[in-house]
Amino acid sequence: MNDIIISMFIDDELGLDDKIEFVEKVHARADFKDETVSLLNQEKLLRTDPVEHFSPVAIPSPRRSRKMLLFPVGIAAAALAVAVVILTFSLVLQQQMSPTPYRFVIYRPDVTQAEITGSFTDWERLPMNKLGQSGYWEIDLDLPRGEHRFVYILGGDERVADPTVPAREADDFGGVNSILNLGDRI
Amino acid sequence: MRYSKTVHDIESIFEANKDRLFSYIVRMTGDADEAHDILQESIMRYMEHYGAENNSRALLFTIARNALIDHTRRRRVHLVELDDDHEDPCTGQEHALLVKDSYRQVLSGLQALADDERDILAMVVSSDLSYQEIAGVTGMSVANVKVKVHRARLRLRNLLKGEEP
Structure with a gap:
């Protein structure tokens, strides 16, 4: 039929x-x-939302777009964190001080060099690693919780904000920096 | 503040459509990690070439579809067998995905469809676009979209029943 x-x-x-x-x-x-x-x-x-069928272990890095997929889990985790704060304030302080691993990734197959610079590097450039012939560049960094500003530098002079981080602001030199917020301060 | 408005608009567009786009891409690839990467690439292309003024959902899906096509050219899409005994394509690789069995079957079935059938069905169920809009995205006639969507559904059902190889 x-x-x-x-x-x-x-x-x-x-x-x-x-x-x-x-x-x-x-x-x-x-x-x-x-x-x-x-x-x-x-x-x-x-038509079931595919997001419902992928567990948190499917998220290899805390990129913003991936964290969004864990929203319900994030709410539960946040509620649990609040309870922990009430009970053990010192533990929370320790958690806030501990660094968070974060993976920065950008897709630019057309460049031969990619770097990242930001508030967490005192605006010094760090070289990113090329992922084979995939066109992706990445770097894993341990960052303290809180708000960070950063930008990718491609091919030595092209400054590009992270396309997956919507929060941005203009810098003092006519460019645009991404604003990354890691963890919620309680 | 023009800049603030632009950022706000882009963020709104992204927020409003990211789940639909991800759903479409993961149905096309059957792989969440690949879907994340292609979604990122799609967003980048959108921001580089269009911006907040061009915010139609059809445009976003056109960009995602083109990114998928490029991605497929660069790297063969991992085909998933319907056989229950096959190694899970997700847990077998470095990223371990836990997918419910029934839904995995559907994703596997989608991967077994012809490319054009998978494309049209994934877009219909993911995008909330009309047949007319999908015809614009895919370059097909509306009549062809109608036929292909229904044919894809029938083929998927037969695959899930084991009535087709």
Whole structure:
């Protein structure tokens, strides 16, 4: 059976005449009704948010875009952290002092050199590592919690803000820096 | 403050569409890590070439689709077998993904579809775009989108039932 009207129904693409035809077919043909229900059940699974099916271990680095996927887990973790604060204030202080590993990644296959500079390096440039022939450059850094400003320097002189970190601000030299906030201060 | 407005707009566009884009890409690749990388590349292309003034969802999906095509050219998409005994494509590599069995089956089924079928079905279920808008993104006619979407659903069902190799 190749009743494309079933998919049009699933995708909310039916006009009024199509809807009349669809309802008439459902009433007239049991096989059409069964086909529709079968595809609707498949659609329920197909439209399940993929994010729900990937556990936190799938997130190899705390990049902002990946942290967003863990939002519900983050809420639970934050609630747990609040409880810990109430009970053991000193432990929280220790946590705030401890560095957080963070992986910076940028995709630029067209450059032969990539560096990062920011408030956490006293604005000294650090070279990034090229990931084979993939076009990606990366560097892992341990950063203290709090707010950091940084920018990538590509090919020696092109300053590029991190495209996955929406928070930005203009610097004093006409450029734009990314603003990274690691951890919530309690 | 023009600058603040631009940043705010870009952030809003990103926030409003990142989950849809990620869902589309992960359905296309079957791999969350690859999806993250392609999403990042898509956002970068969008910001470099368009900006906050061009904020249609169809444009974002066009960019993501092009990034996927480029990514596929650079690196073969890892095909997932439907056989339950196969090594999990995610846990078998350095990044261990825990995916529920039923959903993994659907992702595996998507990977077994023809490229154009997977593309059209992943976009329909992920994007909230109309057939008309998807026709614009893919370069197909609306009539062709209708046919291909339904054909892809039927093929996916047959694959999940084990009725197709």
